[in-house]
Each structure stands twice: as C-alpha cells, then as structure tokens.
Amino acid sequence: MVTIKEIAERCGVSITTVSRVLNNKGDSISEKTKERIFRVVDELNYVPNAVARSMVTKRTNNIALIVPDISNPFFADIAKGAERTCVNRGFHLFLCNSDMDKEVEKEYIRVLRKRLVDGMIITTQNTEEYDVIFEEMLEDNYPFVFIERYSDKLADVPGVFAGNMDGAYNITKHLIELGHKDIAFITGPLVTSNARYRLEGYQRALKDHDLPVNPKLIRNGNYKVAGGYRETKTLLEQNIQFSALFASNDLMAFGAYQAVKEYGLEIPEQLSIVGFDNIDMPGVIEPQVTTMDIPAYEMAVKAVTILLDLIEGRTPKESKVYYPLKLVNKGSTAPKKEVQDFA
Amino acid sequence: MVTIKEIAERCGVSITTVSRVLNNKGDSISEKTKERIFRVVDELNYVPNAVARSMVTKRTNNIALIVPDISNPFFADIAKGAERTCVNRGFHLFLCNSDMDKEVEKEYIRVLRKRLVDGMIITTQNTEEYDVIFEEMLEDNYPFVFIERYSDKLADVPGVFAGNMDGAYNITKHLIELGHKDIAFITGPLVTSNARYRLEGYQRALKDHDLPVNPKLIRNGNYKVAGGYRETKTLLEQNIQFSALFASNDLMAFGAYQAVKEYGLEIPEQLSIVGFDNIDMPGVIEPQVTTMDIPAYEMAVKAVTILLDLIEGRTPKESKVYYPLKLVNKGSTAPKKEVQDFA
DNA sequence: CCCCCTACGTAAAACGTTTTACTAAAGTAT
DNA sequence: ATACTTTAGTAAAACGTTTTACGTAGGGGG
Numbered sequence: 001m002v003t004i005k006e007i008a009e010r011c012g013v014s015i016t017t018v019s020r021v022l023n024n025k026g027d028s029i030s031e032k033t034k035e036r037i038f039r040v041v042d043e044l045n046y047v048p049n050a051v052a053r054s055m056v057t058k059r060t061n062n063i064a065l066i067v068p069d070i071s072n073p074f075f076a077d078i079a080k081g082a083e084r085t086c087v088n089r090g091f092h093l094f095l096c097n098s099d100m101d102k103e104v105e106k107e108y109i110r111v112l113r114k115r116l117v118d119g120m121i122i123t124t125q126n127t128e129e130y131d132v133i134f135e136e137m138l139e140d141n142y143p144f145v146f147i148e149r150y151s152d153k154l155a156d157v158p159g160v161f162a163g164n165m166d167g168a169y170n171i172t173k174h175l176i177e178l179g180h181k182d183i184a185f186i187t188g189p190l191v192t193s194n195a196r197y198r199l200e201g202y203q204r205a206l207k208d209h210d211l212p213v214n215p216k217l218i219r220n221g222n223y224k225v226a227g228g229y230r231e232t233k234t235l236l237e238q239n240i241q242f243s244a245l246f247a248s249n250d251l252m253a254f255g256a257y258q259a260v261k262e263y264g265l266e267i268p269e270q271l272s273i274v275g276f277d278n279i280d281m282p283g284v285i286e287p288q289v290t291t292m293d294i295p296a297y298e299m300a301v302k303a304v305t306i307l308l309d310l311i312e313g314r315t316p317k318e319s320k321v322y323y324p325l326k327l328v329n330k331g332s333t334a335p336k337k338e339v340q341d342f343a
Numbered sequence: 344m345v346t347i348k349e350i351a352e353r354c355g356v357s358i359t360t361v362s363r364v365l366n367n368k369g370d371s372i373s374e375k376t377k378e379r380i381f382r383v384v385d386e387l388n389y390v391p392n393a394v395a396r397s398m399v400t401k402r403t404n405n406i407a408l409i410v411p412d413i414s415n416p417f418f419a420d421i422a423k424g425a426e427r428t429c430v431n432r433g434f435h436l437f438l439c440n441s442d443m444d445k446e447v448e449k450e451y452i453r454v455l456r457k458r459l460v461d462g463m464i465i466t467t468q469n470t471e472e473y474d475v476i477f478e479e480m481l482e483d484n485y486p487f488v489f490i491e492r493y494s495d496k497l498a499d500v501p502g503v504f505a506g507n508m509d510g511a512y513n514i515t516k517h518l519i520e521l522g523h524k525d526i527a528f529i530t531g532p533l534v535t536s537n538a539r540y541r542l543e544g545y546q547r548a549l550k551d552h553d554l555p556v557n558p559k560l561i562r563n564g565n566y567k568v569a570g571g572y573r574e575t576k577t578l579l580e581q582n583i584q585f586s587a588l589f590a591s592n593d594l595m596a597f598g599a600y601q602a603v604k605e606y607g608l609e610i611p612e613q614l615s616i617v618g619f620d621n622i623d624m625p626g627v628i629e630p631q632v633t634t635m636d637i638p639a640y641e642m643a644v645k646a647v648t649i650l651l652d653l654i655e656g657r658t659p660k661e662s663k664v665y666y667p668l669k670l671v672n673k674g675s676t677a678p679k680k681e682v683q684d685f686a
Numbered sequence: 687c688c689c690c691c692t693a694c695g696t697a698a699a700a701c702g703t704t705t706t707a708c709t710a711a712a713g714t715a716t
Numbered sequence: 717a718t719a720c721t722t723t724a725g726t727a728a729a730a731c732g733t734t735t736t737a738c739g740t741a742g743g744g745g746g
Contacts, residue, residue: 003702014726019704028723047457051403052702054394055731065438070422071623076414083413083440092459095408095438097426114390115344116435280414346732357696362734371693395732398701 002044010040022048063307064094064117066108068124072251073279074296075123078147081300082121089308091118098124109133118311119143121303143310145303150193158306158319160299164194167292167325168201171274172246174290174327176209179336180244180272183211186221186231186256188248195223198248198276216240221252228255236263243271243336250275253289257332268334278328287331295323345387353383365391406650407437407460409451411467415594416622417639418466421490424643425464432651434461441467452476461654462486464646486653488646493536501649501662503642507537510635510668511544514617515589517633517670519552522679523587523615526554529564529574529599531591538566541591541619559583564595571598579606586614586679593618596632600675611677621671630674638666 004022008015013033021029021037040046054060065082067075079095086093094117098105105124110133112120122144131153137144138156146159175183185202188195199218206213217240219231228247235242236259245260247253253275257267265271267287278293302321309316347365351358356376363369364380383389397403408425410418422438429436437460441448448467453476455463465487474496480487481499489502518526528545531538542561549556560583562574571590575598578585588603590596596618600610608614610630621636645664652659 005702013724015703016705016727017725020725023704025704028725030724033724047454049702050457050459051394051397052731053704055398055702055733056704058731060394062437070413070426071416071419073414073416076419079413079438080440083438084442087439092437094405094435095422095426096430097423099427111390115392115394348732358733359696359735360694363695366734368734369695371695373694376694392732395701396734398703398732399734401701 001049002046004046004048007037007040007044007046010044011036013037059118059311060116061090062092062094062117063304063311064096064108064112064120066096066098066105066120066122066124068098068100070095070097074277074294077280077296078123078300081297082304085301085304085308089304091308100124106133109137113137113142119145119307121145121147121300121307122149123147124149143307145307145310147299147303148194150197158310158316160303160306160321160323162194162294162299163322163324164197165201165204167276167294168198168246168248169205170201170325171276171290171292171327172202172205173209175244175246175272175274175333176205176211178244178272178333181211181336182214182217182240182242183244183246184217184219184235184242186219186228186245186247186252188221188223188252190220195248202246214240217242221248223249223251225251225255228252229259230255232256232259233263236260244333245271245273247273247275250277250279250289250291253291257289268332269337272333272336274333290330290332291328292325293328294325299323344392345389347389347391350380350383350387350389353387354379356380402461402654403459404433405435405437405460406647406654407439407451407455407463409439409441409448409463409465409467411441411443413438413440417620417637420623420639421466421643424640425647428644428647428651432647434651443467449476452480456480456485462488462650464488464490464643464650465492466490467492486650488650488653490642490646491537493540501653501659503646503649503664503666505537505637505642506665506667507540508544508547510619510637511541511589511591512548513544513668514619514633514635514670515545515548516552518587518589518615518617518676519548519554521587521615521676524554524679525557525560525583525585526587526589527560527562527578527585529562529571529588529590529595531564531566531595533563538591545589557583560585564591566592566594568594568598571595572602573598575599575602576606579603587676588614588616590616590618593620593622593632593634596634600632611675612680615676615679617676633673633675634671635668636671637668642666 004015004018008018011018017029017033018037021034022041050061063086065079067078070076070079083093094112096108098108109120119142131151134154134157144157146157148162149159150161172183185199187199190196203213216238219235221227221231228251232245232255245256247256253273256273260267260271260273267273273289275289275291278291306316306319347358347361351361354361360372360376361380364372364377365384393404406429408422410421413419413422426436437455439451441451452463474494477497477500487500489500491505492502493504515526526549528542530542533539546556559581562578564570564574571594575588579602588599590599596616599616603610603614603616610616616632618632618634621634649659649662
C-alpha cells in the first residue's frame with residue numbers, strides 16, 4: 001500500500017509538502033513541485049488513507065441515515081436522495097435499518113454517535129420516549145437532523161417536515177367538495193406524530209365545513225396494507241353509511257381498495273378512496289389511488305444539506321423546512337351520488 | 344471526549360492494561376484490575392475510538408453494498424438482509440446506489456477499495472466491460488462477493504446466485520403444461536447476464552417440449568414497468584397469436600398487465616401472464632401475477648456471511664451458492680382454451 | 687540461598703496523516 | 717548595505733489506539 005511518505009521520497013520533498021499540495025493548502029509551493037507530486041501520485045495510483053486522515057482531522061466524512069424500514073418505498077427514496085447528496089459532497093452514507101425496533105435504534109445512536117460518523121439523519125418515527133438522548137446530543141453539539149420526526153421538546157433540532165396537517169386537510173376538503181359528507185378515516189399508528197397530524201387535518205376540514213366528526217367512522221390503523229384491509233372490512237360490515245374513505249397512507253389505501261373490491265363496490269362510482277404518500281407503485285390498478293405527494297427525495301437532499309452545513313461549521317440557510325404537499329388526482333374519487341346504493 | 348488514557352489514569356494502570364482488558368487479550372490480568380477498569384469504563388461511558396483502532400488494526404469493520412437502485416424492492420430486500428447481518432457481526436454497511444451508472448459504480452469501487460471498507464458486496468448488473476478492475480482486486484486479495492453478477496472470466500469470485508435459467512425454464516414449463524403453445528416473452532436488458540439466462544431458460548423449455556421458438560414473440564424489454572407496457576402493446580397490435588406472456592421480471596409484468604387490460608382482455612381467461620422476482624407489492628390487483636420467488640434477503644445474508652469470512656481470514660464454507668427458485672402461483676395463469684377468442 | 691517461572695504489569699513503537707512552528711534563501715524597498 | 721517580506725520548504729508533534737518487547741515481584745524447587 002503506497003503512503004504519503006513514499007510519494008515524498010520519490011519526489012525528494014517532505015511529507016508536509018505532499019500533504020499541502022494534495023489538500024491545496026498553503027500557497028507557497030512552486031508549480032514545478034506541485035506538478036512533480038501530482039505526476040508521482042498518479043503513477044503510483046496513490047489515494048490517501050482516509051482512516052489516518054480522520055485520526056487527525058477528527059472527521060470521518062461519513063454520516064448515518066436511520067430509517068425504520070428501507071423496504072418502504074418512501075424511505076427508499078429518502079435513502080436515495082441522501083446517498084446521492086452525500087457522495088456529491090465527498091461524504092459516505094451508512095444505512096441503518098431499525099426495523100421499527102426502538103432498542104435497535106437506540107443502539108445505533110449510541111454506537112454511531114461516538115466517532116464513526118460526523119452526524120446523523122434520523123427519520124424513525126416514534127414516541128417521545130427517548131428525547132433524553134437527543135437532548136444530550138444537542139448539548140454535546142453533535143450534528144443531527146430530523147426527517148418527519150416531530151417533538152415539542154426538541155424545537156431546536158433542525159429538520160425537514162412534510163405538511164401533514166395541511167395535506168390531510170386539503171385532501172379531505174377535496175372529498176367534501178365532491179359532495180361527500182360521510183368520510184371514513186383510517187389513522188396511522190397514533191404514537192407517531194405524523195399520524196396524529198393527519199388525523200387532525202381530517203377533523204379540522206370536517207369542522208371547517210360544518211360537518212360532524214363521527215367517531216364510528218374513524219378506525220385505528222397501522223400504516224400497513226393488512227391494517228387498511230382489516231379496518232375497511234370492519235367499516236363495511238358495520239353497516240354505517242359512508243361514501244368516501246381516507247386512509248392515512250397509500251399502503252393502507254391499497255388494503256382498503258382490495259377490501260372494497262371484494263365487498264363488491266365500484267371505485268370511485270360507489271366509494272371514493274384517497275391515500276397519502278404517493279408511493280411509486282407500478283400502474284397496475286385502475287383507477288389508481290388519489291393521494292398526497294410527499295417529495296421524499298427532495299426532503300432527503302435538503303436534510304443532508306443542512307447536516308453537512310452543521311458538520312462543516314456553516315450556519316444552514318434554513319434549519320426547519322416544511323414541505324407543502326400536492327394532491328395527485330389519480331381517479332379514485334368521484335362526486336357523491338344523490339342516492340347511495342349500497343349497505 | 345474520554346480516551347483510553349483517561350481510563351488508565353483513573354484506574355492507576357497503564358494504557359496497555361486497559362486495552363488488553365477491553366479486547367480480552369493477554370490473560371494475565373487480575374480479576375480485581377479487570378473489574379476496576381470495567382467500572383470506570385461504564386462510569387465515563389467510554390467507547391473506544393473506532394478510527395484510532397482502525398489505524399492500527401488496518402480494519403475498519405465497514406463494508407459497502409453497491410446496488411443499481413435501492414428503490415427496486417428486490418435491492419431494498421438485499422440491503423435489509425445485508426445490513427442486519429453486518430450489524431449482528433459488529434460491522435456497519437455503506438450504501439452505494441449506482442443509479443445504473445457505470446461510471447458511478449467504478450468510482451465507488453476505486454474510492455472504497457483503498458481503505459474505507461474491508462470488503463464489498465457488488466450487485467450491480469452490467470456487462471463484462473470492466474472485469475479488469477475485479478481482476479486487480481482479486482490479485483490484491485481484496486475481499487468482495489457478487490450477488491447475481493455472472494462472469495465467465497471471474498470464476499474465482501465468490502458469490503450468491505439465483506437459479507435464473509431453471510426458474511425461467513420451470514415457469515415456462517408451467518405455461519406449457521397448461522396447454523399454451525404460443526408464449527410471448529419480454530426480455531430484460533440483454534447486457535445483463537440474468538436477463539440472458541432467463542431468455543435461455545424460456546427457449547430451452549420450448550425446445551424440450553418440441554415447441555418452436557418464434558422470434559416474433561420475443562421482444563426486448565428493460566426490466567421497467569414502462570418497457571413491459573410498451574412491448575406488450577406492440578405484441579398485441581402485431582396481430583400474432585399468443586395465449587400466454589412471460590415477462591422477465593415483475594415490473595415489466597405489471598406494465599404488461601396494464602396493457603392487456605387496456606386492450607380489453609381478461610387475465611387469465613384470455614391471456615395468461617407470468618413475471619419473475621416476486622417483488623412484494625401490496626395485494627391490490629386481482630389476480631396478482633404468478634411469478635418466481637427469489638430469496639433476496641436470504642441471499643444477502645449469505646453474501647455478507649461469505650464476505651466476513653473472507654475478511655476475517657476464514658475459509659468460507661461455500662463460496663458459490665446457487666438458490667433454486669420457487670414458483671408462486673397467484674392466479675394469473677389458466678389452461679389454454681380450445682378456441683382463442685381474440686385477435 | 688539461588689534460580690527460574692508465573693502473574694501482573696509497563697514503556698514505547700507503530701499506524702499514516704495533518705498541522706504547527708520553524709528555517710533558509712531570495713527578492714525588495716530604503 | 718540593511719532590514720524586511722515573500723517564497724519554498726522542513727522537522728516534529730499530535731491524533732488514540734494496539735502490539736511488541738520488556739521488567740519486576742513473589743513463590744517454589746533444588
């Protein structure tokens with residue numbers, strides 16, 4: 001393995017000089033020397049030892065991304081955006097898949113924090129149970145950025161956020177404007193903040209339009225296909241009137257879709273369905289599910305940008321960024337018919 | 344930041360002793376001393392500096408995973424399996440998303456190889472164009488393992504592989520046994536080996552059953568939804584008889600599905616469709632697509648296991664592992680009707 | 687009483703960089 | 717000619733570990 005020392009010897013200069021040239025520091029090196037060094041570096045195909053460099057600079061140029069489940073297309077997009085941004089800026093990205101396990105996540109943070117990585121992007125959705133750790137990190141001035149993780153206590157943590165409440169409000173409004181009055185809602189796991197925000201958006205929209213919030217039309221889901229299926233089935237069998245269904249995320253909407261089809265109703269003629277997330281599913285169902293688009297890739301790019309600013313000692317231009325969401329109409333909603341012909 | 348030196352001072356012993364105790368080396372340390380050291384370590388919440396350690400051990404305990412597209416559920420599963428296995432064994436995983444770009448992949452290999460990671464898992468599918476790099480790595484004894492990357496020249500590289508040819512053979516046979524004789528086929532990008540193997544499996548099955556291989560029924564696809572859609576449409580409009588369609592991967596099968604539906608044919612009554620990969624799509628379409636299951640997660644676990652063996656100087660139990668594939672019947676195929684009622 | 691062995695431990699080198707503090711020579715202004 | 721500045725470079729410390737080679741005290745066998 002060729003080292004800087006070897007380069008120096010071959011060039012007849014000191015290690016320092018080589019280091020300076022390679023790092024573009026200290027401008028008092030003659031062009032001739034520079035050129036000679038670069039030539040030898042190329043010849044020997046020398047690449048500086050990142051570990052040794054980290055040792056003295058105290059920087060690894062690595063960051064970590066903690067996600068609950070990389071198989072979820074939303075987080076895959078996050079990972080993609082984060083990784084690309086890192087590499088573009090000379091960083092590398094550790095992937096940490098917590099599998100929704102809090103202990104795993106805690107352990108990641110504990111180990112990584114020390115010195116393996118210069119900072120972290122944390123997306124896992126969870127309760128506020130261990131804000132303690134984050135407070136500690138804040139005190140230590142350890143750089144980290146949230147993606148879609150809300151905490152009242154941690155107002156100082158930089159982060160990027162989706163406009164969940166407004167999004168849910170608007171998509172509900174979309175249904176209301178189509179004439180729907182009885183709109184069922186399937187929540188996400190309410191321990192996560194964005195699930196709560198989406199619920200709140202839904203409720204506010206109803207209230208603002210003088211519609212009652214009927215608790216019987218609200219079911220607790222889990223952001224998974226099976227949960228959407230199950231809760232929808234329950235709703236259908238409950239024999240309560242509703243002409244539209246809002247599932248808190250697309251995966252549950254897909255489950256709902258299947259339940260509705262099995263029940264024998266036409267979408268959207270007999271029942272309108274909307275989801276949330278706009279996950280990129282191949283276009284195999286007709287109609288596809290109308291949903292709110294969350295710009296995951298873009299959000300990840302932003303999060304990494306903020307993080308690298310923090311790491312490199314710059315003040316980020318913005319440290320809390322909210323992303324408004326866009327409704328993507330894919331045809332799974334229709335005006336309410338005067339006479340509802342089921343149930 | 345607390346260092347080993349501080350621990351040593353507090354315990355009144357030398358740095359060496361602390362290091363030995365922590366690494367469980369050199370057995371001549373009294374229990375009393377050990378205990379004292381562990382207590383102080385706990386108290387100060389000391390975690391050894393991984394960078395300094397790497398400096399001397401020449402090991403980073405990091406490996407890299409290079410994938411073409413983390414958004415593809417197949418590779419997301421690979422990533423998940425790889426990451427979990429790493430962490431279980433005290434390693435961390437760099438995610439490298441090449442975005443199907445050869446130059447990006449090359450650059451990854453170049454940079455990572457030096458010293459950032461102890462080894463690599465390489466899954467990107469591509470031509471044999473730069474086997475040179477791999478030959479170099481082999482010579483250097485640099486540890487790396489392939490997942491689903493075939494190369495005749497690189498027979499010595501350890502790897503895990505899916506039984507593409509047999510899988511394609513068997514799923515074609517499945518169609519033949521249902522009475523289908525005119526079976527259309529959409530290939531993957533033929534620069535990738537597994538696309539070629541799948542094509543070959545299809546052709547062999549036809550020949551073994553004395554059926555002609557009709558070149559007009561074979562279309563070149565690209566493993567993407569849009570490609571499947573486009574090629575299927577072309578096939579349908581060509582006005583050539585076929586009663587079954589085999590798409591080389593599920594994504595293309597989804598595209599095909601949509602094209603067929605739009606054309607007004609019933610699946611599977613009028614046309615049988617099969618895919619490949621068994622990617623985990625929420626169950627929203629009826630019927631879903633019959634496919635071959637590739638145990639991605641399991642394959643990744645195996646690949647990492649082999650890699651860590653190599654890194655840690657053990658001889659892997661197996662260094663080339665083939666995974667036979669299982670047909671997953673999801674109802675998108677049916678017996679051929681006597682009279683085909685379309686076209 | 688001497689020698690050797692074992693248990694317990696230490697000092698110092700090494701890993702490959704970056705960075706700090708310094709020097710020597712040449713040019714430049716007075 | 718003198719003093720100062722710029723240019724071009726160097727030697728050595730530092731980063732936090734692991735590891736190698738060594739040291740010492742006490743006990744047991746001869």
